[in-house]
């Protein structure tokens with residue numbers, strides 16, 4: 001199957017909402033219990049566009065969206081302005097075809113072009129595929145937090161992986 005990756009537009013918001021709500025309902029690694037609303041996902045999308053953060057979608061030959069990737073702020077404080085936290089979500093039928101790697105490579109390129117210094121992935125410790133994907137792309141384990149979250153009545157452990165995007169000696173004023 002051939003997949004095309006392109007920047008998302010506002011016309012993709014319903015598909016982005018479906019992907020997000022699928023991950024909330026089905027994945028133990030998405031530590032959210034309550035489904036998102038169209039209004040909420042529209043605000044999320046508009047906020048990402050306003051902040052010049054990328055939102056990418058992958059579509060199949062029939063034009064159906066099968067996954068998305070994006071990054072946004074890490075913790076929100078201005079001291080973290082040069083660090084971004086990303087996410088990649090792909091429906092099961094489109095997993096294992098190299099899309100995750102393509103998405104990740106594109107996010108890294110965009111973050112570098114936009115002057116970011118670090119990318120951070122916060123991953124459920126049981127999500128071996130995501131951890132391996134990141135390690136193969138040069139991400140380094142930056143620490144683990146046992147029982148940092150919960151989902152469906154169970155504790156979930158977190159691992160953090162990071163990638164330094166440049167070697168600047170200081171961040172500048």
Ligand SMILES: CC(C)(COP(=O)(O)OP(=O)(O)OC[C@H]1O[C@@H](n2cnc3c(N)ncnc32)[C@H](O)[C@@H]1OP(=O)(O)O)[C@@H](O)C(=O)NCCC(=O)NCCS
Pocket residue numbers: 027029087088089090091094095096097098099100101102121122123124127129130132133136
């Ligand atoms: C995790 C995820 C993004 C990976 O994307 P993907 O398109 O399935 O993965 P890729 O085909 O690009 O494979 C990337 C690497 O992951 C590993 N991998 C992929 N599928 C695998 C599988 N079924 N079993 C073991 N390893 C696997 C491979 O090592 C592969 O490396 P390679 O290209 O050198 O062979 C995707 O599976 C997904 O969206 N999962 C559900 C949501 C999720 O967990 N998101 C990440 C949250 S942090």
